[in-house]
Amino acid sequence: MTDFAHLGVHPKIIKALKGVGITEPFPIQELSIPIALSGTDMIGQARTGTGKTLAFGIALLQRITVPADAAWEGDPAGRNPQALVMCPTRELALQVTEDLDVATAYRPAKVMTVYGGVGYEPQLDRIAKGVDVVVGTPGRLLDLLHRGDLDLSDIKILVLDEADEMLDMGFLPDVEALIEATPKERQTMLFSATMPAAIVSLARTHLNQPINVRAETRDAQLTVPDTTQFVYRAHDLDKPDMVGKILQAEGRGRTIIFTHTKRSAQLLADDLKGRGFKVVSLHGDLAQASRERALEKFRDGKADVLVATDVAARGIDVTDVTHVINYECPDNELTYVHRIGRTGRAGASGIAVTFVDWADMVRWKVINKALGLDFEEPPETYSTSENFLVDLNIAPGTKAWLKEPEDPYQVGLSSRDRDDRRGGDRRGGRDDRRGGRDDRRGGRDDRRGNRDRRGGERRERREEKPAEESKPRESRQKRERRRLRNGKPVEE
Ligand SMILES: Nc1ncnc2c1ncn2[C@@H]1O[C@H](COP(=O)(O)OP(=O)(O)OP(=O)(O)O)[C@@H](O)[C@H]1O
Ligand SMILES: [Mg+2]
Numbered sequence: 001m002t003d004f005a006h007l008g009v010h011p012k013i014i015k016a017l018k019g020v021g022i023t024e025p026f027p028i029q030e031l032s033i034p035i036a037l038s039g040t041d042m043i044g045q046a047r048t049g050t051g052k053t054l055a056f057g058i059a060l061l062q063r064i065t066v067p068a069d070a071a072w073e074g075d076p077a078g079r080n081p082q083a084l085v086m087c088p089t090r091e092l093a094l095q096v097t098e099d100l101d102v103a104t105a106y107r108p109a110k111v112m113t114v115y116g117g118v119g120y121e122p123q124l125d126r127i128a129k130g131v132d133v134v135v136g137t138p139g140r141l142l143d144l145l146h147r148g149d150l151d152l153s154d155i156k157i158l159v160l161d162e163a164d165e166m167l168d169m170g171f172l173p174d175v176e177a178l179i180e181a182t183p184k185e186r187q188t189m190l191f192s193a194t195m196p197a198a199i200v201s202l203a204r205t206h207l208n209q210p211i212n213v214r215a216e217t218r219d220a221q222l223t224v225p226d227t228t229q230f231v232y233r234a235h236d237l238d239k240p241d242m243v244g245k246i247l248q249a250e251g252r253g254r255t256i257i258f259t260h261t262k263r264s265a266q267l268l269a270d271d272l273k274g275r276g277f278k279v280v281s282l283h284g285d286l287a288q289a290s291r292e293r294a295l296e297k298f299r300d301g302k303a304d305v306l307v308a309t310d311v312a313a314r315g316i317d318v319t320d321v322t323h324v325i326n327y328e329c330p331d332n333e334l335t336y337v338h339r340i341g342r343t344g345r346a347g348a349s350g351i352a353v354t355f356v357d358w359a360d361m362v363r364w365k366v367i368n369k370a371l372g373l374d375f376e377e378p379p380e381t382y383s384t385s386e387n388f389l390v391d392l393n394i395a396p397g398t399k400a401w402l403k404e405p406e407d408p409y410q411v412g413l414s415s416r417d418r419d420d421r422r423g424g425d426r427r428g429g430r431d432d433r434r435g436g437r438d439d440r441r442g443g444r445d446d447r448r449g450n451r452d453r454r455g456g457e458r459r460e461r462r463e464e465k466p467a468e469e470s471k472p473r474e475s476r477q478k479r480e481r482r483r484l485r486n487g488k489p490v491e492e
Contacts, residue, residue: 007033010062016105017054026051026346028215033059036189041207043163043200044191046215047224048341049317049348052191053099053161060085060157061100063187064132066109079130080154084182086175088165090115090137090288091295092315096161097135109133114150116140117288124149138166138174145181155182162314163190164199164334179206193341194222194334222337222371227344227352229373230391231364232381234355240268241383243325244275244400246353247305250393253322254298256342257307260328268327269307276402282308313339321345324352329360333370353392354378 004014028046036059060083067076087093097113112126114136144150160166259265262283269281280294280303298306321343330336343350356364
């Protein structure tokens with residue numbers, strides 16, 4: 001078994017990782033860190049939850065020069081970033097920043113997040129004071145670049161996390177414009193759990209003789225083997241009851257429920273609240289501060305159910321997510337892999353439940369085939385079906401709520417809402433790339449609107465104390481990691 005030292009990792013990074021219980025590299029880290037440290041371009045593919053963030057994170061942190069290094073020259077104030085990481089969502093950009101912060105505990109580097117939906121000033125202030133690594137979403141990054149506030153001419157390392165998504169149509173123009181602004185002789189690294197061949201060939205135009213690194217054999221399943229998958233043909237009207245029962249299944253911990261539209265995410269969240277569950281929602285109709293608060297509550301255990309659109313499908317890492325429920329059939333096999341990849345992370349086991357409507361049967365079959373799954377004909381299933389209760393460990397007689405909804409007809413999804421979701425408006429409420437995510441339009445809206453909101457709200461959230469009854473709690477290591485993130489340990 002190799003350790004991080006044998007891979008050539010800097011002792012201070014090893015020490016920082018040890019502080020949060022990370023002592024042995026995961027396979028993708030073992031394979032890619034030596035290549036990445038040598039400065040070679042690479043495409044890294046490994047299943048969800050297997051440590052890709054540190055695979056590129058360790059290498060990029062080590063390859064930049066920081067003022068604490070003997071090799072540092074020049075004035076630290078006003079220094080330009082040397083590494084740029086692009087992510088598809090704001091929440092993922094924040095999470096990657098936190099992971100990098102943990103690793104820099106003993107060799108300080110200034111890592112900052114550049115993302116939309118929040119005021120410009122705090123980001124501009126930080127850039128002006130000098131920064132080593134920028135993690136960001138394309139919309140705001142491009143905005144700052146065009147305004148002349150962000151200088152990418154010193155970038156030595158460029159990473160596209162969730163690379164297949166970043167190079168997909170929705171993001172491509174912005175991402176390419178950003179790549180253009182970086183020096184040609186940079187190192188470029190792409191990482192994702194999914195890498196369709198078409199995207200790989202497109203990616204090659206931005207890479208210089210890249211090495212492909214894959215943590216599993218080529219014919220291995222893209223889904224995580226320790227996650228048990230269940231697929232049911234379900235009726236729209238019965239789905240809330242099915243969810244209500246799953247939320248009381250034996251061994252149910254944190255649960256993420258994915259819906260197709262922002263509107264159905266909110267409606268389902270409200271419905272489940274009415275049934276007595278501790279629910280938060282995350283989708284593009286919410287203000288950025290609310291999105292961050294929701295995820296924070298979910299991470300802290302103040303809520304143990306997160307209802308989200310695909311804005312939470314990629315990269316988001318929350319410990320002890322035991323169940324993922326696809327309330328509606330995902331768009332395609334990539335989305336399926338990433339959504340259910342929110343459970344079964346870092347060696348944990350997980351349960352993924354997918355509801356397929358009659359209308360989505362064809363779409364489901366395509367997904368099933370593309371991933372080589374065994375659910376060609378999902379069984380027609382109801383909240384009272386024996387197979388459902390047995391599969392998911394739901395005790396006989398379990399009700400579909402914790403507390404009886406005051407008026408079940410008010411709480412459930414109204415027929416008008418259902419019609420909306422199924423009808424021509426289907427795309428309208430979706431969190432697609434041009435809507436709920438960080439896009440150029442989002443960035444522009446910001447400039448007009450939300451300017452100074454962020455500072456105050458961030459502080460408010462930081463000061464929130466964990467509720468006594470918070471359950472499930474994060475693991476000790478994870479708590480420690482969060483503590484380190486909030487107040488870094490004193491330097492050596
Ligand atoms: N070497 C390690 N030992 C123990 N835990 C680790 C190690 N490397 C990473 N982890 C933990 O594993 C979890 C998953 O890591 P990460 O988020 O990087 O996965 P990922 O491969 O990027 O997944 P996704 O494809 O969903 O983005 C994180 O909680 C991380 O802290
Ligand atoms: Mg990741």
